[in-house]
Amino acid sequence: MNIQPITLKGRLTRLEPLSEAHIPDLDFACKDSPDGKRTIWRYLLDSRTYRTGGMSGLVKELMTRQQAGTDLPFAIIDVKSDKAVGTTRFMEIETDNRVVEIGTWIGLDFQRAGLNLESKYLMLRHAFATLKVIRVQFKIDHRNFGSLDAIERIRAYREGILRNHIILADGTVRSSVYYSILESEWPAVEIHIQNLTARAPAEPVTLPA
16 A cells, blocks of 8 residues: 555645645635634634644644654645635555544635545545555534535445544534444445535535635
């Protein structure tokens, strides 16, 4: 299993190797709402790095993990605006066991534009078809109902809950719900996701100029 940087192209999205050049777009797309009531960071493991070092610190941390071989991060590009609106990455990489985890965060204004779904498909297809993994896993905060619904929508298998798994940046205790897709399950899941992506919006939401 040879995991190397690559660009993955879809109809709405392009996944390209994450770099510091993406920081301004990501900072804009993924910042909290002006009133502070809407945020993507409440349930995410990356929130600690983001809250202490900002988007610059987070992107640099992910690139450091790439150099260490534990993560392979991509910028999620909205192809219409050609701007980065989030990231997705292979993480918890176990080369000998042919197992990877996919972790994603995406700006609030882009979460229902079909971009997240297509990015998941591109990552899963690359994992199973090219990297030849036998398992892809996901872990989600038990309170993050939007993400739980999204991962169940693609028919990943719910394995259980790792209780009191991590203390988040705001001091709250997170339990993580684990999901997986196995190599043997991928052909059926792929057809299902292809049907979902075919019904995704024809025009992606775009960032202001």
